[in-house]
Amino acid sequence: MSQSIFHQTVLCQTQTVAEHQSKVSSLEVSANKGKKNLFLTPTNFRGSRLCVRKRKLTMGRHHHRHVDAVPRAVLTTNLASELSGKFNLDGNIELQIAVSSSEPGAARQVDFKVSYNSESLLLHWGVVRDQPGKWVLPSRHPDGTKNYKSRALRTPFVKSDSGSFLKIEIDDPAAQAIEFLILDEAKNKWFKNNGENFHIKLPVKSKLSQEVSVPEDLVQIQAYLRWERKGKQMYTPEQEKEEYEAARNELLEEVARGTSVQDLHARLTKKTKAAEVKEPSVSETKTIPDELVQIQAFIRWEKAGKPNYSREQQLMEFEEARKELLEELEKGASLDAIRKKIVKGEIQTKVAKQLKTKKYFRAERIQRKKRDLMQLINRNVAQNIVEQVIDAPKALTVIEHYANAREEYESGPVLNKTIYKLGDNYLLVLVTKDAGKIKVHLATDSKKPFTLHWALSRTSEEWLVPPETALPPGSVTMNEAAETPFKAGSSSHPSYEVQSLDIEVDDDTFKGIPFVILSDGEWIKNNGSNFYIEFGGKKQKQKDFGNGKGTAKFLLNKIAEMESEAQKSFMHRFNIASDLIDEAKNAGQLGLAGILVWMRFMATRQLIWNKNYNVKPREISKAQDRLTDLLQDVYANYPQYREIVRMILSTVGRGGEGDVGQRIRDEILVIQRNNDCKGGMMEEWHQKLHNNTSPDDVVICQALIDYINSDFDIGVYWKALNDNGITKERLLSYDRAIHSEPNFRRDQKEGLLRDLGNYMRTLKAVHSGADLESAISNCMGYKSEGQGFMVGVKINPVPGLPTGFPELLEFVMEHVEEKNVEPLLEGLLEARQELQPSLSKSQSRLKDLIFLDVALDSTVRTAVERSYEELNNAGPEKIMYFISLVLENLALSSDDNEDLIYCLKGWDVALSMCKIKDTHWALYAKSVLDRTRLALTNKAHLYQEILQPSAEYLGSLLGVDKWAVEIFTEEIIRAGSAASLSTLLNRLDPVLRKTAHLGSWQVISPVETVGYVEVVDELLTVQNKSYERPTILIANSVKGEEEIPDGTVAVLTPDMPDVLSHVSVRARNSKVCFATCFDPNILANLQEYKGKLLRLKPTSADVVYSEVKEGEFIDDKSTQLKDVGSVSPISLARKKFSGRYAVSSEEFTGEMVGAKSRNISYLKGKVASWIGIPTSVAIPFGVFEHVLSDKPNQAVAERVNNLKKKLTEGDFSVLKEIRETVLQLNAPSQLVEELKTKMKSSGMPWPGDEGEQRWEQAWIAIKKVWGSKWNERAYFSTRKVKLDHEYLSMAVLVQEVINADYAFVIHTTNPASGDSSEIYAEVVKGLGETLVGAYPGRALSFICKKRDLNSPQVLGYPSKPVGLFIRQSIIFRSDSNGEDLEGYAGAGLYDSVPMDEAEKVVLDYSSDKLILDGSFRQSILSSIARAGNEIEELYGTPQDIEGVIKDGKVYVVQTRPQM
Template sequence: MELSTPKDKTIPDELVQIQAYIRWEKAGKPNFSPEQQLREFEEAKKELLSELNKGASIDEIRKKITKGEIKTKVAKQLQDKKYFRVDKIQRKTRDLVQLVNQYKSQPIEETYTAKPKALTEFEKFAKIKEEQDGDDVINKIIYKLGDKDLLVLVTKNSSKTKVYLATDLQQPVTLHWGLSRTNAGEWMTPPPDVLPPGSVSLSQAAETQFIFNDDGSTLKVQYLEILIEEDGFVGMPFVLQSSGNWIKNKGSNFYVAFAIQPKKVRKVTEGGKGTAKSLLDNIAELESEAEKSFMHRFNIAADLVDQAKDAGELGLAGILVWMRFMATRQLIWNKNYNVKPREISKAQDRLTDLLENIYASHPQYRELLRMIMSTVGRGGEGDVGQRIRDEILVIQRNNDCKGGMMEEWHQKLHNNTSPDDVVICQALIDYINSDFDIGVYWKTLNENGITKERLLSYDRAIHSEPNFRGDQKNGLLRDLGNYMRTLKAVHSGADLESAVQNCLGYRSEGQGFMVGVQINPISGLPSELPGLLQFVLENIEIKNVEPLLEGLLEARQELRPLLLKPRDRLRDLLFLDIALDSAVRTAVERGYEELNTAGPEKIMYFITLVLENLALSSDDNEDLIYCLKGWDLALNLTRSKNDHWALYAKSVLDRTRLALANKGEAYHRILQPSAEYLGSLLGVDQWAVDIFTEEIIRSGSASSLSSLLNRLDPVLRTTANLGSWQIISPVEAVGYVVVVDELLAVQNKSYEKPTILVANRVKGEEEIPDGTVAVLTPDMPDVLSHVSVRARNGKVCFATCFDSSILSDLQVKEGKLIRLKPTSADIVYSEVKEDEVQDASSTNENDAAPSAVTLVRKHFSGKYAIVSEEFTSELVGAKSRNISYLKGKVPSWVGIPTSVALPFGVFEEVLSDESNKAVAEKVHDLKIKLGAGESSALKEIRKTVLQLAAPPQLVLELKSKMKSSGMPWPGDEGEERWEQAWMAIKKVWASKWNERAYFSTRKVKLDHDYLCMAVLVQEIINADYAFVIHTTNPSSGDSSEIYAEVVKGLGETLVGAYPGRALSFICKKNDLDTPKVLGYPSKPIGLFIRRSIIFRSDSNGEDLEGYAGAGLYDSVPMDEEEKVVLDYTTDPLIVDDNFRKSILSSIARAGNAIEELYGSPQDIEGVIRDGKVYVVQTRPQM
């Protein structure tokens, strides 16, 4: 709105408006109400009147406050009637799927190795010369001169130093050279007794002609020998002259040192496993040359780029690690070498040109290349935003101030740097300059609007006051002064501003000795881009950051098509995109404050913005894009007040967390081994190596996104009444707390005392260790995963804790004795006394002890294959018999797949066949090793079983039974297809010796030799959805309620160790038309398959009384499943209420019908195809 201000006889309205605008800008351009606007005008007038009262004239005031473009800005605001308000840009509607990149580089060990190359004629000549000399070689370098070479060989004998130079250049060459006494940049005229015959002395140099050899060899070289008897020289600078041209070393002087370069003591990490080792070894060898200057480092990096590219992902990771060690000052930047800025610039341009070329031609490496370019930057000092994080660590280390206020500020800077940091930095400088007067520190803070309360309000609060020693003064003033420039560069947008200018063009007139600069605008930019960039620069310091974030992201979207293919000045566009990306991160961190009082809708909107930013910077972003679509749908549900908005948003949040975890793990796999290996070679500080990948992750949008998710999670859990716990197995327990990183690492352990395990990671496939009474974890294994079933069957309390503060409290109680009391949605825990353990253990003794379980050995019946009508307990397990029993008894609308089986004893018969004699002998020997306690023999047995040959009679019988049952015979598609089927059968048999199954049978003292494996053969139904039903709710034990989980695609993602949650629901048996959704799916992957056959394990050890053997052994499809990244926003099960209700009701009805058929609770697996329910197996619910 336009505001008419009260007339003032002394101060013109125009100046009041300008002063008010200046105040508004300084405040961060907040959106003021009309009342606040009036107050701002009054304050502006008071400030100007105060200036008048101090003796300033109106003209002086006008001159002071109307600098630059301020008048134009104020006039535009008044014209647009948008005074004291930031206009938002209009974002385009885009098809998010068009943003998907599916560039995946394979996570492989180093496939590239430096091949021993054949020596060139010149290299052979150099080798012979080195061997002939006989003296100690101090230095040997071969420089490339286009397609020719230059050898420099320095040897030492007694006190004499000999420099031998040779080149295969064909034109006469003159050496222009000098000597250095102190450093590499020094030129001195060589003493007369050192000059070879025919040399000419000049000022600070000499010139000597090379001599052509005439020894009759095929290689024509010209050479020169210089003998130096004096010991006081450290090296020799030189250049060459030939045919009127000066020949230099990539734009700088050649230099050869006369001393052996000291090598750093190296503590090498495990042989460089998981790295491009040969490249990293090269980097380490060249570091002593690279540390001379940025020019040397960038030129060496440019020389190594091809080797890195050939080594693939790990090669470029090696370059990134090296450049980041440089940017974080872990490596020497300059060592006794003076270099002109333009020489550094030329070397840096050469490196970034090469990186730009790979970016254009190898899209799968773009994310790594962006990080390398960001680290190198335009001046070799890296991305300014990242330098904020890096340099505070250096300041603390250099000045011995790692605790107190400086550590608290460091944590704030790492978490959310903001313009406040400029003020804090200035306050520290003022405090030190005043000889540590703490009043001066607070005066600077308070004058700039920072109170003690504000310092305490940060996510990482600053509680302490600075307290430095006198001997720290000079170092801190120097380092904080430099740091101030970095802070201002980010928070005033200087880094972004230069990137914008490089793309849009600018002209700077020369002044004095400085030459003028003219940068032409890049051609072919989208018409909207310049306006967006101008909007961004004008609002870079805005307090309410939402309009700025929208502008930054719209600019990145407009820029994106230009970055996808080679084009003129691609590098400038890349640096602009990197600067925009960095500005998003900084703006979001600044915006945390306004989210403190925001509702869930605003936090969700911020999440979409940050997730969009991360997706735009990621190579393999399909999962991120589908998460982004999920958040858009969640926002629409929230705005339309849908009852399920919080439940659905929670599923998208869980999926986004998984995507971030996957990204973090990928970074760690790709970067950390290289950081550790190269760090050990270069003697980098251990702390810098340890946090390397963590700092890389924190420097991107992933860290901001994770912080936003943590803000939203408790809101959603409260709104959807999800509580702090998900209880998978509700058992009261008393035990001693033991904290472990992952359950897998302790699954074979046996605890003597009752133990409550607090495990950071639980995948779902693990065994629960003996002696464990409870497993508590922040991880989210499926309720129906193996470990969940084990926990319920073993009467072990098992629960997921979503509250980090509760989890931290439990971890602090390590070693203490506590009692867990689960309720329907919570776990109450408390410390107890030692004497209560005996009571608890005696109470649970009967429950916990396994029943006496025995196996009956099965024998070969004489049949290699049988049809379902022949299934009996002597021939097949419960899985096959249950499917046979269901046929013809279930309602007609429930489908049962056709089945045949390889009965018990077939494996043993095949193993005893004469054709498999060698395999049988090897299995026998390995079983003896296994009996002696060598658990590594399990893997060897599995590999050996896969070598079995199929007896011809087995093939004939299986073919006959499958065809007579109407099933397709794989061999009809060719011998190769039968071989695939045979391999799948052998994998099922081999799973008898998987670790989980073997240790499980030992735990309940079953004789593993008595375990027999039938194989149930079924045609795979190409499922739209798969489900598992428990006809009694396993969490509550309520027999009147069915519990089920549903996934998209095949059921392996449900029962296997695939991350994420399935859609879960309950349904009352007396109201099967009203299913209630408990949670929406967060599994990112669905499995799909062509028409195929599955071979299911069916042992005599499954579903025994007191022993849950189901799920221990493998079911193997003949064909590989295709992994598909899922988009739930187009899935009718999620977006169509009627369709979902129909499908879930059908699943519940099928479960109820099967339970009625058996008369007992059932654990049922099945699939949905075109709306029809198929049941593929059922067994008693454990």
Template sequence: MIMSTVGRGGEGDVGQRIRDEILVIQRNNHCKGGMMEEWHQKLHNNTSPDDVVICQALIDYIESDFDIGVYWKTLNENGITKERLLSYDRAIHSEPNFGRDNKDGLLRDLAHYMRTLKAVHSGADLESAIANCMGYKSEGQGFMVGVQINPIPGLPSEFPDLLRFVLEHVEDKNVEPLLEGLLEARQELRPLLFKPNARLKDLLFLDIALDSTVRTAVERGYEELNKARPEKLIYFITMVVENLALSSDDNEDLIYCLKGWNDAMNMLKNGSNSWALYAKSVLDRTRLALTNTAEWFQQVLQPSAEYLGSLLGVDQWAIDIFTEEIIRAGSAASLSSLLNRLDPILRKTANLGSWQVISSFEVVGYVSVVKELLAVQNKSYEKPTILVAKSVKGEEEIPDGAVAVLTPDMPDVLSHVSVRARNSKVCFATCFDPEILADLEVYEGKLLCLKPTSTGILYNELKEIEILDASANKSEQDGSFPSLTLAKKKFSGRYAITSDEFTGEMVGAKSRNIAHMKGKIPSWIGVPTSVAIPFGVFEKVLSESANKVVAKKLQNLKRKLEEGDFSALREIRETVLELQAPEQLVQELKSTLKSSGMPWPGDEGELRWEQAWTAIKKVWASKWNERAYFSTRKVKLDHDYLCMAVLVQEIINADYAFVIHTTNPSSGDSEEIYAEVVKGLGETLVGAYPGRALSFVCKKKDLTSPQVLGYPSKPIGLFIRKSIIFRSDSNGEDLEGYAGAGLYDSVPMDEEEKVVLDYTSDPLLVDGNFQHSVLSNIARAGSAIEELYGSPQDIEGVVKDGKIYVVQTRPQM
């Protein structure tokens, strides 16, 4: 990576120099606006052989004593018309208009710049790197005709012919054969980069030159891709993804993306009706891979850039964009641009939703409609603000106080504004539906909550907060705040109970619902064996003499919390983990687990019991999670009255996990089930893991006809060996009108294994009969459980060897 910024001859990477030197020309010759700024934006976005002609036209224009006719003559003779200038992604609208005082400086700087442009677009750097590795000197005789003086040993025998082909086609307008040759050369070269070699540096510089030529070839091919059919775009994307995979050792995710693109191409060629839906999932996963790459670069490079930049007196704006410029000078930026071209085609073909979420954060703010983000980027908003910006190019800053940016434009995931949004935890999304944008504009000045989902962004006006505030003011005057109330739970004398003993005094609704289902739902739906540590056990353990010091410490920390020091929340959670287990708790839990047919962790050794005990304490400690604590404060719940039971279940090492809503939450259709499925355990579905699940709907009147809405793009699956999970089950989750579900933690005894997923070999995607069977059974299970409870349900479950298991259900909010 560092070598790519230096260059074999010490002159630096010419691709990056193109972006840097145009800024120098503008600054030295006082020509920052007009045509030069438009050309700068075009160069920054993607350079092409047209830039050599534009540079020559400017030189001819200046040498002719600023005759604009000469400028157009040079352009037109080389096939560049006014329409072509306007067709670029960053169009050139203006004509040059230079001051005569800068004539000599402009001619000098543009002549130097021409050498840089030709180095990229004539393959000069590549030729030099090849000649050095192969040991040839041209000396005017043509490449690889002169005497071979010191070739690198171990190069494949076919390598010279392959490299000769690359150089012969490096300036072709049809770049497909060139790209194939470049990738084949990199594949041949790659094994040599992992072997000891006295001239490894020369091999690395050759690989860098090949990679750089891939980028410039793709940029040259942009024009023909403007109106290209999807198969051509997918073909280019597969090549750039492969090039990125060849540039990285940690490339498993990219390799699975590449396999996905090849599958999408085959589906398209075979006339599959779902090719676009499948290709969209691969595109989303590829975007995630790009995002992860960008974040990795940011973590590795940016701290050093900021440290050195501050010592060297570099302008802050330059420090801020340092890592972004490094990333965007490489092939990742080319891939991002290609994905943006294909995305609207896939959306239209697959009749997909209205949103592309670039940075996914749930936020609350006041709506402000602006014409362009650029016009407000230096503004500072006093209140949290949701910006509906009609224009976002990608280079802008996000203004202070903005919590979201919604736009019809679609900047790259690697653009400055996208990187800033993710780093600043700002919600950032593209909306493709003009009606939705028009509806958002109606909320100007109103308070909205934005919630990203697997299908887009849900938004609603928070009128209830205004009512809450008004009620709070009233309560201060007359004490009549209509708060939600909890009945304080007491220790029952039992440390552990079986599912037959689950009552409202002992456990929460999560546990009771599991017990209620046993024997009442069809036998083909499995329900895991469960026991519980009931309400009041935490308080009982805290009162033990062995925990006297911990109790005192918690008392002092709670006092800090009451005084408004919210840093005490983290300290409380850490202090709870210091609790010692009473011997009676250990014995009762052991007896209860064994009598229920569940494994006792202590049988595997003391360390395993300590893992289980730590997991139990983490569930109790989650009562003091920030989000949970502030949620109870908002609705005036007495936090001391919130009690935590612990539902203990044996983990099913799932092939898949699912969540069912028995009323479609997007449409409100009570006759339609909506469900999402992920590979592995359900934490990637209900937790903050990036990517989308497989989603489908199914009509209740025809549970054998599920309809897939979207294929999965989550790159990570979680798997675990035979183990136990400890689920939070608080009395606060049961209150009507209070969305308490999901506020508290469920903790497995063992750490899950993270696996990079390969969907191209997953039977849920490649085996139609298996997919139909699993999705139909999930829908049938949802319908049966809704029928049992008589109301819409939010159900979580897993699939193991084709069998459905339900691990919890609750009323659908």
């Protein structure tokens, strides 16, 4: 906008009234890059800005930003101002008119300029006084003027290089207007205004302007009435100013005709003339300077909190400010006194600054609404309906059989082997090296004649004529290439029906062969580009993606079968996709994933867009429209698939019925005609557009605009193309190739920029549904007038949008390119939030809203990426705020987003803590950061699981480039907010670690050691391996339940297992160094030592490492190797069945139960009453073996024995079968009765009282505990220490489950430091399985000095996203004789199973009292520490204790010696 909202300029300088030549939308978007201003209602206070409806023009030309207008002469209060306007006369002929008067009292001057060169161009004209239509011939006229039959004057134009000019001066004071026509006398061609005379009003004589004025309040009322009359339409800032002046001039005309100001006031304020006949008030005799009104309005706006006003409110505010100052005048204050009163401090500077920056008293950022984030949660989880895949071997094609045979035939090594899919056929390229020569063998199963058009190269871009020695027989050479025909049959393998050729190259300087194939006059390329085979590359064996496991294989096969049809044109592809949507939807998430993969391969130019088929743009847009309508329906009716449908839509343009696509075809012709560019590149592009328009056309159009704006720098044109993936080769590959470069004249610049800018919107309307400007335009509505044969387009606004939404979008577009992106991000997210309710409703225009939401989402990502430099020097508070904004954006785009929302709430708490300088803010923020990282990891894994198998399988079927397949999911992730969020987290992490004094390491088991570095992805994949030399494992993933492999002396990981997880405990017990590294740079450096010998020296908070040379460490190494291989076997005493199926806790003995049961029995009655001990009974040792030998279970026993034999032979796959077989056991009636009796007599509920089904659930849980003797982790652990697995017995401890609020594990000696004066504990919400099991994230951890048990010190806040909660139930705990043995810690190897499955609940720590309430936290943690200390004192040795908190009370469920 170019004028003050309070009309600072309007009130001192008049500007012409120009009505729009085209009837464009009330929300028109400039398509010119770099001019991204929207004609939208503002979102905040703009004083007296008005909206004006555009008028329909006779010629109906449509423009953006640059406005062609019908001149309308008006009265003006300043005769030095200029009236100007433009007309389109015929096609690309433009008439420009300027009416002015250099000074008051001077003759009025009319300047004409016509973009038309002719020696015989005449102005046929006269002036009009007070009788409309009657021409008066002025006595003053330019030289050469002739009187035509006393009816008109004819004045010749002056010809120049850029057109024809004419100046006329009119000094007749009674002349009110000039009327005219234009005549090319030589051609007898008349130029008229839609068949009528041109009529231009002339400025009122200076006397009137000097003597007459109209009060500003009346001008504003008149302008408001005009705005209401015209339908309250939105308009450009320039036109708003013109409308304001038009209102003033209307009133001046009335005054000139004799109407008094009082009459105007009475009429405009709807008061009678009589009521107004009174003594003039101060307000009628004095006026307030506009600069004071502006300042007063600004003061009012600031006092009101800088709100977002509607247009009506803006107008009222401006008037209220004026009234307040007028009231001061009426009370006797002078203007000077008022000025001194309100012009204080920086207020004038603020107002002036906003006027200068054209902000017009609007807030620098929008005011975000307070929202309940819980309302954003959606728990829509997509389902996969996977077909049964038969593991049959994949049938090889003829060319694959041939390739295998040929590979065996070649004597030299294979350097490169690639098979290309050419429609229904294949092309093999096999590169070998033999006797120093490179041999290239090409073969195809096509029956058509093939000719290889090829060259040699040193780079992939180069084409060099092959030397004579490299040319096969029958070759011919030409410019930079050779052509060689394929020959039928194969001398080496005559049985295969192929045609082939061989090339030999003995020059080592050549690195590869670029080529294309000519067949029946048709050029065959590699998805529109040249083929290129590299000589020195490794063997490029195409990956076999198996049988399509993890995909909707039937759908992908069908897509592959139809690809040859789909590549004919976008119309074919979109129609095929539409036909497949139902099938895809019925296949669930994997089916839609298949469509996404296919469409993205298309969008990234991995598939052919057009092949030997001409199609009209309107046919493409109609096919797009059909596909997007179907996807819209899936989005509306299947909320669990919304995320993937959004991604599909982002790869497909919006499309549209009829006129939207047809305009692509028509408008390029108008551009060519209007701008005299009917040949060369524009004609070639025109032919492409007519026959096969594509998203490339948006890039080409932008490249042309950039080229023109750069003063016709052709390098800019090519850069714009290349940056967006369009090369010369691609331009030449179109069916209608573009050979030429643009070459425009300078006089074409203005018209081409205008018309190409308009055309960009037409192209984006079809091809770029997710482009922000295009998406806004489609939602807000627009109209593009037709012209001649060019159809018009009218898009109505989407109904039912929230109040203030257009203003919000205007704010976004005004800030979209600003360097400071924070206000933009807030606006984008506020717009997305406002849009959410509309997106959940089904309506015919839903897809336009989805495209808008996708565009807003994408703009958040690009804005954040632009902010990285700004954030380099930012403090943690700002980075956290940006993280919260990007996380909010990701949550709004995600299905099943509950975890993301709770992370977002966590960041809100962290920001609040940071602002008040809470001493724990950095520690808490670190936990939220860790959880957010986990959420991103989970999202990446989900994408990898859902999308990558489909990308690999379909990519192999369609011959997509390997690199494009391999990075498919990675690129999908990069296209969203997740990648930006990850970058921001990486920036904040070291800041938080430094502030919270956390360092780069967490040392879980501090053992100094030396070993050879090995790098693995997951510890789980190598847990059963035995390393023959001392090994330091760097594992990217450690879940917490893994076994540490034999020979491992250290495990280093970026993962964050709990310090008290099973793997952590086993590492300490096995004296294995175990540490988490938080610094990716340190970890990357460690990985570079792969295969080398490294020394690790851990402290309590750091790990120092250094390389060791083999010779320097020979003695220690041999000692370690000896330690690795020498493990003394552990013996167990076989436990026998005692004859009892169940015992109470009072009856627990070493022969009956394990240490777990005996310890819990020992505690009962000995600990303080404030520590709860659950009632327990047990199923003793030997019961499992006895039940197995029971006659009804004979078949089960035989099956178990057979599987155990296989196990001893090394078939570890039977472990799962053994566990499943144990579940088939039947319960002896005596077991049921004894267990029932013991449980009831101990005061425990008997499951069978709730029905037979409940007992069955309990019995299954018991069998699962018995079967866990054969879980992989336990079996390999016992095997490693040579424990006789046959002697392992399993008792079952039965306890009532306490439905815990929190669970904890205590080590009464700090395991990290070995400090016996310090208790270490970890706490989680819900059941403790998330603490000791393989659940990602960290627990709340704390230490507490035994001498001061009331002062626990929090080391870290929780980041576990999930808690386990269970109904009132019974838990059956494993209690084997193989746990807590000297030299072997078997704790945690076997399973404890509740009879009811625990519910996984996504945790919200932002409302957790343990996190938010310091007093409560201190109380709970102190209670846990005191319980641990008391139990340690009871046993006299360090203890490993598990327990829970329920309603503030501590319960201990088991204890064992701390190992």
